[in-house]
Amino acid sequence: QKEVEQNSGPLSVPEGAIASLNCTYSDRGSQSFFWYRQYSGKSPELIMFIYSNGDKEDGRFTAQLNKASQYVSLLIRDSQPSDSATYLCAVSTGGFKTIFGAGTRLFVKA
Amino acid sequence: ETGVTQTPRHLVMGMTNKKSLKCEQHLGHNAMYWYKQSAKKPLELMFVYNFKEQTENNSVPSRFSPECPNSSHLFLHLHTLQPEDSALYLCASHGDGTGLYNEQFFGPGTRLTVL
Numbered sequence: 001q002k003e004v005e006q007n008s009g010p011l012s013v014p015e016g017a018i019a020s021l022n023c024t025y026s027d028r029g030s031q032s033f034f035w036y037r038q039y040s041g042k043s044p045e046l047i048m049f050i051y052s053n054g055d056k057e058d059g060r061f062t063a064q065l066n067k068a069s070q071y072v073s074l075l076i077r078d079s080q081p082s083d084s085a086t087y088l089c090a091v092s093t094g095g096f097k098t099i100f101g102a103g104t105r106l107f108v109k110a
Numbered sequence: 111e112t113g114v115t116q117t118p119r120h121l122v123m124g125m126t127n128k129k130s131l132k133c134e135q136h137l138g139h140n141a142m143y144w145y146k147q148s149a150k151k152p153l154e155l156m157f158v159y160n161f162k163e164q165t166e167n168n169s170v171p172s173r174f175s176p177e178c179p180n181s182s183h184l185f186l187h188l189h190t191l192q193p194e195d196s197a198l199y200l201c202a203s204h205g206d207g208t209g210l211y212n213e214q215f216f217g218p219g220t221r222l223t224v225l
Binding site: 045 | 141
């Protein structure tokens with residue numbers, strides 16, 4: 001069983017729509033959850049982190065965490081073509097080890 | 111320079127060559143990481159150093175040899191690599207590994223091709 005699982009996509013949404021990206025994880029001891037965005041040929045950059053159950057909003061981005069279901073998601077409202085990238089879900093139990101998912105490719109059509 | 115830098119950005123080497131990747135962080139962080147990113151696979155953690163001490167070696171083959179002379183510099187020495195080692199090698203850093211927020215800052219990566 002994969003430790004952090006994401007649908008590889010591509011997920012295609014029209015410009016202005018809501019993009020919903022999902023991630024499940026296997027370690028119930030996980031404490032911190034991250035969403036990184038990676039443009040093609042570039043390195044990952046952090047866009048959101050969350051550690052409490054519920055929603056966390058930052059601009060057009062909302063991260064949602066449900067520890068009971070071991071599920072974390074990222075919603076992107078008013079999607080823009082510039083949001084087209086691969087989104088990596090990452091999970092940490094604390095300390096130095098962070099486990100990354102393989103990423104979901106998002107394509108926003110103009 | 112700011113952030114995390116890596117050199118070289120691209121490297122092509124034969125299986126008998128010896129080369130080194132360099133990473134430097136200008137963020138005052140204490141922890142540094144090497145990751146391998148292959149196509150359509152998750153980022154694979156290779157090594158972690160905290161205050162120059164190795165805290166994680168994720169069962170990496172001995173043909174990869176890390177070196178961390180200080181908290182700002184990290185090297186990955188390569189020798190007798192295999193074609194399947196071709197990948198993007200990413201360096202990252204963060205504060206000190208304690209606490210809840212292990213946000214990592216990534217360098218631009220070295221694209222390695224082994225012939």
